[in-house]
Amino acid sequence: MDSISLVGLTLAVSAILVGQVLEGGHVGSLLQPTAFMIVIGGTLGAVMLQSSVRVFRTGMQMIRWVFMPPPLDYESLIADVVGWEGQMKQGAKIWEAAGGYAPTIGILGAVLGLIHVMENLADPSKLGAGIAVAFVATIYGVGFANLVFLPV
Secondary structure: OOHHHHHHHHHHHHHHHHHHHHHHOOHHHHHHHHHHHHHHHHHHHHHHHOOOOHHHHHHHOOOOOOOOHOOHHHHHHHHHHHHHHHHHHHHHHHHHHHHHHHHHHHHHHHHHHHHHHHHOOOOOOHHHHHHHHHEEEEEEEEHHHHHHHHOO
């Protein structure tokens, strides 16, 4: 197990959550299933659109390397790298693409949340939820891109 990956992910998420609390916010306000679904589902769909099934599957399997990197036998590694050049490079592009799409999909989630706000201007009690989804979708998009997808 690669402990620095676990420590890094824990530190990044903790810093965001502690920052939220220090600013007077509640951690629960960052848990927005709608925003999560928009960003993760939209990003996953966008990545699937640009990939073949084989390349997508290869890319998805690479996530385990974040926490359990392959052993480093250099002679074997050199032989593997020569064999991997094309397929692994394409698989890695899955995560690079997800890192590119996620912030944009997060902005789409923000726009959807703001549309919901505009539809409910006559009922101020519904405005907060729409604004929250809008901002949390942006957080999810930028957060997943920079804390998960691009590091993978």
